Amino acid sequence: MNWEAFWNQQAEADKPTAQVGRINAGELNSEQLHIRLAAHILEQLNLQPNDQLLDVCCGNGELTALLAPKTAFCMGVDLSPKLIELAKAKHQQPNLHFSRANALQLSGLGRTFNKINLYFSFQYFEDYETGLRVLSEMNALLAPGGRIFIGDTPDATRWRQYYNSPAKIARYYYQKWRGTEAMGKFWHPKEFEKMAEWLGLEVQILPEPADLPYAWYRFDAVFVKALA
Template structure:
């Protein structure tokens, strides 16, 4: 499953995750703006931007936004929705972003981390954030909370989207949360996808940041700015800055 993301973030992803809406992204970005404390016109990188919901919300609030993602399908959807062409969209791997620019802030949202089996590969993402941030620049990493996931995991679910049936199974094993998705339609072969995210706790993020100039200033447990609690918080939201 080392390259599961090259298959999973295709056209079916747009259907499986279509419930993620722009209004929700706007509310989350409002909170992020408070945390980042940046003036309008600041340059922001949305690393692993997906369909671009947060990138476009950041643009709406007056920032100069670049969205980077590896998926051609998701970038095409982002460009389709960005009718004014306001965001700069770029294809790239988060471990080696094809940019020499530096940014006032970088956001990595909705568990767009932990995709790789090797800690060193996941650590490369943090080093890229370090490289791409201006001195004093801010970052936000929004990740799942492993203990909360373990306590609330729904092992199986099934739902309909028109004639399409989407079945999802979820489990935690070997330090990962893993999801298998089966999509069936009348007269079509069943399609299968796998997703996995390596589970990290805050102290493991801190360990991986050693050797970078990144410093975590605050840990939140959700977008209501609740303090992070290892047992009850749904998210681990790291807000910090680059020293220098």
């Protein structure tokens, strides 16, 4: 899948004020959902007013813009130039910056952060090596004692709960064959543990709070880097 083309096209298809790629917001409207998700991310990252936050795969910046006021400095990066344009046009705050960057190559950002968020996006890294590379790029920018939150990742142990009928499974394999399958990879929590061990990070695998719309088939993870 060419994700840059896919997300550029989503930037035009989706409502610019909605979270990119969200199909089901549960009981909440978009604005309420963004507030709920930002509160959840803030709690998992234990965000503090002097924090330097990087939001990787920030999309149109709807969540980034809610997190920025809780930090000293906040940068959102995304692969899609069109989503970054939308984010820059809509969200202007003195401590908030958006930039086009590939999560596979973050060293060009040229600064370190003590908190890094990657929400609702890890599934687009479609094999173990690519995921490890992304986590390793984030880890390279992470200050000692810093924290990475990877939230809302489809859980491989619940793949059959998601693809729960022959028709859904057939569609999945057909789209895979055509190269149009857009759900990406269901990650196994054990793969997260293995990556953390490789990079020398502590990791906690967490169930999502039950009120979040995709809690039934996704999980969260918090990685912590030791103090030097």
